[in-house]
Amino acid sequence: MTSFIKVLDLGLIDYQTAYSIQTKVFQECYEGKSLDTLIIQENTPIISLGKGSHQEHLLINEDELKALGIDLVYADRGGDITYHGPGQLVISPILHLKRYTTSVHQYVRDLEEVVIRLLNRYQIAGYRIEGLSGVWVGSDKIAAIGIAVQHGITRHGVSINVNPDLAHYDYIIACGLKDRNITSFNKLGVQVNELSQIRDDFIAEFNQVFSTESNQTDFMKGDI
Amino acid sequence: MKVDVKVPNFAEGATKIQIRKWLVAEGATVKAGDSLAEAATDKIEIYIEAPVSGVLVSQLVGEEDSVLIDQVIAVISDEKVK
Numbered sequence: 001m002t003s004f005i006k007v008l009d010l011g012l013i014d015y016q017t018a019y020s021i022q023t024k025v026f027q028e029c030y031e032g033k034s035l036d037t038l039i040i041q042e043n044t045p046i047i048s049l050g051k052g053s054h055q056e057h058l059l060i061n062e063d064e065l066k067a068l069g070i071d072l073v074y075a076d077r078g079g080d081i082t083y084h085g086p087g088q089l090v091i092s093p094i095l096h097l098k099r100y101t102t103s104v105h106q107y108v109r110d111l112e113e114v115v116i117r118l119l120n121r122y123q124i125a126g127y128r129i130e131g132l133s134g135v136w137v138g139s140d141k142i143a144a145i146g147i148a149v150q151h152g153i154t155r156h157g158v159s160i161n162v163n164p165d166l167a168h169y170d171y172i173i174a175c176g177l178k179d180r181n182i183t184s185f186n187k188l189g190v191q192v193n194e195l196s197q198i199r200d201d202f203i204a205e206f207n208q209v210f211s212t213e214s215n216q217t218d219f220m221k222g223d224i
Numbered sequence: 225m226k227v228d229v230k231v232p233n234f235a236e237g238a239t240k241i242q243i244r245k246w247l248v249a250e251g252a253t254v255k256a257g258d259s260l261a262e263a264a265t266d267k268i269e270i271y272i273e274a275p276v277s278g279v280l281v282s283q284l285v286g287e288e289d290s291v292l293i294d295q296v297i298a299v300i301s302d303e304k305v306k
Contacts, residue, residue, distance in 0.1 A: 051244060051262070051269050078269040103236040104268045133267040148269035150259060152234065 003099055003210075006034065007203055007217040009196075010041040012086060015073055018043065021220065022092055022155060029094050030151050036099070038206065038214070039092040039157075040199055043084040045070040045165075047172055050079035050146050057081045057173040070168065077156035079133070079146030080176035087164035087184070089198050092157040093206075097149060100210050104149055108133055110209050111158050115143045117205040118160070118198070122190045134175070140183035144175060160202070161185070162192050227276045229260060229298035231291050238265035243289050243297065252280050260298060263291065278302035 008025065010018050018041050028034035047058065047070055057080060062072050070085075084090055093111075101107045112128050115135040119126035119142070126135040126142060135143040143160045161184035169182045185192050192198055199217075207213055235241055244262040248254055259271040260280065274280075278300040285297045 050267075051264055052266070076269065077267075078264055079267040097234055103234050103238075104265075104270065105236070105238060108267065146267050148271070149234065150271040151257065151273065152232075 001211070002213050004035055005095075005212045005214050006037040007214045008037055008039050009199065009217050009219050010039065011219065012042045012044065014044045015046045015048070015071065015084065019075075022094070025094050026150075026153060026155055029096070029153055036093070036095045036212075038203065039094060040202075040217075041090050041092070042086055042088065042195060043090060045083075045085040045168060047072050047081065047083050048075045049073070049081050050075055050077045052079055052176075053081045054176055057176050058171070059173065060171050065171065068171075070171070075146070075156070077146040077148045079144070080174075081172045082144050082146065082159065082174055083164075083168050083172060084159060085164045085168055087186075087195070088159050088161050089195055089202065090157065090159045091202060091206075093154055095154045095210075097152050097154055100212075104147070107154065108145055108147065111145055112143075114202065114205045114209045115158060115160060117209070118202050121201050121205075122185065122192075124185070124188055124190060132177070137183055137188060140181045141175070141177075142183050142185075142188075160198065162195055162198050225302055226281070227278070227300045227302055228296040229272065229275060229300060231263065231272060231293050231295050231297060232270070233293055235263070235265065235268075235270055236293055238268070238293070241265045241270070241291050241293075243285050243287055243291060244269075245287055246283055248280050250280055250283055254278065254280055254300065272297065274300055276300055276302045
């Protein structure tokens, strides 16, 4: 059965404001005041430490980061350290988990499937590596996943590197994986002029994998 | 009546689930749906909730302990608090 969902595009937005919006949408979903929602955003530069982070995976101190114009946040999601910034699409599905899938692990596999299908549209061969979440191309990671489940509803989600400044990953050991590199559409030679193109393709594949339907995309620029 | 708090079955498929942090102390009053503990498995943060309102009379596992699906991790007494 097809479920209707909302799509909310926050555009380029700082992490903390986006997090406030995510919290508000989550609460509205929990109280039954809102449809399940895909929140889509592009963050200003930020390094995010998940609940499973190891401080030693941050390779410079907070003052140095600030001088570089990169913020630091301790996020209430699973997973280790990661980077978000312009040119990276971040999708946070706020979903009643059991309406769509059987378990949190299947949910992560389904999110990976959406990204793999999205990459296929651009002739990029993405795949999973057993024991490691996310989507990989060759030996490099192109999409990272970190989620939380509260009241049976998902928060946080997946980030996809389209054309971010990959040099910003030099300041961290991304996801705590020392021997793995990060890649992007751009690094793989796929030029994408508008992030909205990737957004629309992601939504189309999401609707296929999760049997959902979204009629329109709402836009919000930090106004909560 | 005493009610068991279990690791939710939506965490199924996890190879290892670890209690990261208790959010509510023994003896505290809780409402149904309150988050009692944070648990983690790889990239997933799971909040384990109170199935009923009452008093959290005992925590049966400690922080950093590994747990299984459906394992009882705490007990709530749903008798009226005086």
